[in-house]
Amino acid sequence: MGLDIYFFELQKNTTTPVSELTEQPIDVGYFRKVNALLNWINTHVEPVQNCVDIDITRSHLQRLYDNLTQLTPKNCGEQFPTTEGFFFGSTKYDHSYWQDVHDVKVWVHDILETFDFDESRLVFHAWW
Numbered sequence: 001m002g003l004d005i006y007f008f009e010l011q012k013n014t015t016t017p018v019s020e021l022t023e024q025p026i027d028v029g030y031f032r033k034v035n036a037l038l039n040w041i042n043t044h045v046e047p048v049q050n051c052v053d054i055d056i057t058r059s060h061l062q063r064l065y066d067n068l069t070q071l072t073p074k075n076c077g078e079q080f081p082t083t084e085g086f087f088f089g090s091t092k093y094d095h096s097y098w099q100d101v102h103d104v105k106v107w108v109h110d111i112l113e114t115f116d117f118d119e120s121r122l123v124f125h126a127w128w
Helices: 035-044 058-069 095-114
Strands: 004-011 026-032 054-056 120-127
Touching: 026 095, 035 058, 035 095, 035 120, 058 095
Parallel strands: none
Antiparallel strands: 004 026, 004 120, 054 120
């Protein structure tokens, strides 16, 4: 068990929640126990609930990317803070945290460059 974060691509007109789809959605991103990402979505997009979809816009991702590129050891606890949860993983600002920051930043950059927000929905889905 643990915090699993998924990003799915859905058709623009799809209103069915990911958990109720009859076909497997297109997985465009996955992060495990990156609780700072969950916290960022919770703070900057909307409150996160277990297994409840959240639409992510291009502007959300651009803001996240901007925050990630400005992170330093001095401001990370304010700009991209970790959060506690029973299955959420470490809250330390150590090597693993900075590896997660790197991985998320690379993913966000790639999605900003390749995802067609006009034709598809990008959906955040967390499970813990």
